[in-house]
Amino acid sequence: MTKVLPRWLLNFVSLAVFAICGFFWGAASLYLYLSPDLPDPASLKDVQLQTPMRVLSRDGALIAQFGEQKRTPLSFDEIPKPFIHALLSAEDDNFFNHNGIDLMGLARAVSELVVTGQKGSGGSTLTMQVARNYFLTLDRTFMRKLNEIVLAIEIERALSKQEIFELYVNRVFLGHRAYGFEAAAEVYYGQSIQNLSLAEWALLAGIPKAPSRDNPVSDPQAAKERRNWILSRMASLGYITEAEANSAQSAPVNARLHSAQSELRADYVAELVRAEMVERYGSGAYTDGYVVYTTVVSELQRAARSAVILGLQEYDSRHGYRGAESELAGDPDLDRDSWRETIRQIPTIADMIPAAVVAIEERSIEVLLGDGSIVTIDWERGLRQANPYINEDLFGQAPKRASDVVLLGDVIRVEQRPSGRYALTQLPKAQAALVSLESETGRIQSLVGGIGFSKSKFNRATQAKRQPGSSFKPFIYAAALNSGLTAATLVNDAPKVFKDASLEDIWRPENDSGKFYGPTRLRQALTQSLNLVSIRILEQMGVRSMLDYAQTLGFDTEAFAPDLSLALGTHAMPPLELAKAYAILANGGFAVTPFIIERIENSDGDTVFEANPALGCDPCVDLPESRSELSMTEVLSGRQTPIKAPRVMDERIHFIIDNMLKDVVRYGTARKALVLNRSDLAGKTGTTNGPRDAWFSGYSPKIVTTAWVGFDDFSNLGAREYSGTAALPIWINYMREALAEMPEYSRRIPAGIVRATIDTNTGLLAQPGQANTMDEYFRAENTPTRSSAEVGAESQELLLDVF
Incomplete structure (x- = not known):
């Protein structure tokens, strides 16, 4: 017999079926209503994450990162499995099974929102968080939650679970400007996420809940509690054992803020690159993930920085100790913590560390460092040598005890020696710059714009316009050779009063030594850097002729004074401009253009720019002088055919000037460079x-x-x-490293050069068997044709009168 269900039960079942149908009908209607106006989830396949620009050396060492958001994207395969488990345990343990929404968690979150008007427990799956992070606002409203649900369903249809997980891992904000978990690992632990421990993975997985408040730096205790809860969840879900959870839970929270781990100190280089990238790409330079390979060579940049710091310290030590940077009030024992915090806030500059004097003995002191450690400075490590500074030309008597040098509470600088011991030092007040180019291409292989970027961001290598002094003389002499003079031409090095409307009413130039040497060959004059000879040959050539020649060499002559002071290098220029001009002397007479960016890659690793410098070298003579278009082969291969740099100095003039500048090193003002034990060095000193x-x-x-x-x-x-004494030692210390693996090169003698034996007293041809002779190089058309015996005293006097 058929049993009839009670009416109330039938009514309840009918109502339930109706409610369920209504729910699905409403959900479908809502889905159809909302989905047309929502973003296309397929666009996530091509999403461009804001990624900072990375600046690297030519050999791949990280120099700097630029960008507001710290982010290093990871692929799914690069994410450690234990971290995946930690994140699932913290945020969405059913992620790989659901279709974008967790109905039970969602129902709980919606009910709490309706009843209390506030968001309580979770309910958002990782997919919903991706929808929110990429497409929606952070407003806590019912409509936003509905949009989030619809988008999550669509995202699950458009992307794989692995792609969704990647998007979440790389976008989520994790405090202290870190976006994505790889960036967070670098910010909090100073290393890649792949190298972290279980406890550290769990701690990172707990940050998304409250990234600004509960990260391990802002609130270590809250971060630890969240970490331990996640570890317990991992154990309950079977990802780890209870023993592993207990061990990880006992680990201390050792996170602290780390800056980008720069592998090469080249701040002035980084700033040059940053400015050029912004000029190329605007604000996208900071966010589009460009990787910029510079022309800088790591080994050479380190050598340049060390040479500049050492050179300035040696200069500074010759002028005395200026005393403390500041003084701290209070007692070194009672106020130890506040003193340490004050010292910690003072930046280290050029490896010179701030410290506070906390104890003074007869021949030693103890100082407090910013990390709280106490180190001892012995008498022979800077204290004995600390004669008090009076002025740049005078210092006081040597100290007899440590208290003659410092007082308690003095804020001073110390440096750690290779032995590990610390020594007293001080920040030099003088500045220095060094720039080094690959002479045949113009590649900037190293650049230092000052003793420390944190002390001064002014780049003296590119921005400081200073008078080059006698360093400009080689170009005066090159112009003289170009006008028909020779390295053997006699010029009278004697006092002379010049009347020039563009100068002072009366100008009486002198040599640096205060002496005059009479009739002097140009080679001797350049070797000894004689001012009067340079002025006389410029007077003979004409200033206008010299300016035209300098412009041919690539100098910016707009600011050059059109007067005889040009011979002494009184026109200001930055070191980079002078280095560019000297590259002409190094490479054989070709004008190259200095550059700092070797290659630019986009966030996908594709090369979007690669330098193709004009080459300045004798073997390059068969290269084209310019390119107006690329061949199809070059377009398809991505390779560019090199081009030849323009020749701006006659190769015979170059050969003679180069040979004369070698004498400056062999016998002249740069003899200290002989310590490098090479025969192919040439150069010129300059002092203003x-x-x-x-x-x-x-x-x-x-x-x-x-x-x-x-x-x-x-x-x-x-x-x-x-x-x-000041600049040459810096050059020597740098070139010692730069030339260590470089073979010596000898110049070939170009066609049209004649080598003749001359009388050193007259510069004319020597007689057979004559004393006081030497071999000299001439352009064939300027070779002397007569000996001094053939030229009478009258002609010799006439020659000296001309100059």
């Missing part, structure tokens, strides 16, 4: 009045380097300071 500027520009055929030392406010360097 004061002296205010000290220069050395020199080269071997493949590399050219300019070093400069001076004060930003144009103060005098000191009466005993010259280019040979």
Whole structure:
């Protein structure tokens, strides 16, 4: 007999069926209503994450990152499995099974929102969070949640689970400007996420819940509690054992803020690149994930930085100890914590570390470092040598005890020696710059714009316009050879009063030594850097002729004073411009253009720019001089055919000037460079009045380097300071490293050069068996045809009168 169901039960079942149908009908209607106006989830396949620009050396060492958001995208295969498990345990343990929404969790979240008007428990799956992070606002509204649900369903249809997981891992904000978990690992632990421990993975997985408040730096305790809960969840879900969970839960929270792990200190290079990238790509330079390979070579950049720091420290030590940077009030024991915090806030500059004096003995001191450690400075490590500074030309008596040098509470600088011991030092007030080019291409292989970017962002290598002094003389002499003079031409090095409307009413130039040497061959004059000879040959050539020649060489002559002071290098220019000109002397007479960016890659690793410098070298003569279009082969292969740099100096003039500049190293003002034990070095010192500027520009055929030392406010360097004492040692220390693996090169003698034996007293041909002779190089058309015996005294006097 058929049993009849009670009416109330039938009514309940009918109502339930009706409610369920109504729910699905409503959900479908809502889906159809909302979906047309929502973004296309398929666009996530091509999403461009904001990724900072990375600046690398030519050999791939990280120099700097630029961008507001710190992000390093990961592929799914690069994400460690234990971290995947930790994140699923924290956020969405059913992620790989659901279709984008968790109905039970969602129902709980919706009911709490309806009842309390506030968002309580979760309910958002990883897919819903992806929808929110990429497409929606963070407003906590019912409509936004509905849009999130619909988008999550659509995303699950358009993308694989692995793609969705990648999107979440790379986009989520994790505090302290870190976006994505790889960036968070670098920010909090200073290493890749692949190298972290289970405890660290779990801690990172817990940050998304409250990234600004509960990250391990802002609130270590809250981060630890969240981490331990996640570890327990991982154990309950079977991802790890209880023993592994307990072990990880006992681990301390050792996270702290880490900056991008720069592998190469080249801040001035980084700033040059940043400015050029912004000029090329605008604000997208900071967000589009460009990777910029510079022309800088890591080994050479390190050598350049070390040479500049050492050179300035040695200069500074010759002028005395200026005392403490500041003084701390209080007691070194009672106020230890506040002193440490003060010291910690002072930046380390050029490896010179701030410290506070906390104890003074007869012949030693103890100092407090920013990390809280106490180190001892012994008498022989800077204290004994700390004669008090009086001025740039005078320092006081040597100290007899440590208290003659420092007082308790003094804020000083120390440096750690290779032995591990610390020594007293001080921040030099003088500045320096060094720039080194590959002479045949113009590649900037190293560049230092000052002792420390954190102390001064002004780039003295590219921005400081300083008088080059005698460093400019080689180009005066090249112009003289071009006008028909020779390396053997006699010029009278004697006092002369010049009347020039563009100069002072009366100008009485002198040589640096204060001496005059009478009739002097041009080779001797350049070797000894005689000012009067340079002025006389410029007077004979004409200033206008010299300006035209300098412009041919690539100098910006707009700011050059059109007067005889040009012979002494009184026109200002940055070190890079002088290095560019010396590259002409190094490479055989070709004009190359310095550049800093070797290659640019986009976020996909595709090369979007690659430098194709014009080559300046004798073997390059068969290359085209310019390119107006690329061949189809070049377009398809991505390779560019090199082009030849223009020749701007006659190869015979170049050969003679180069040979004369080698004598500056062998016998002249740059003799200290002989310590490098090479025969292919050439260059010229330069010291300006004061002296205010000290220069050395020199080269071997493949590399050219300019070093400069001076004060930003144009103060005098000191009466005993010259280019040979201040700038040349920097150049030597750098080139010792730069030339270590480079073979010596010898110049071939170009066609049209004649080698003749001359009388060193007259510059004319020597008689057979005559004493005081030497071999000299001439252009064939300028070779002397007569000997001094054939030229009477009258003609010799006439020659000296002309000059």
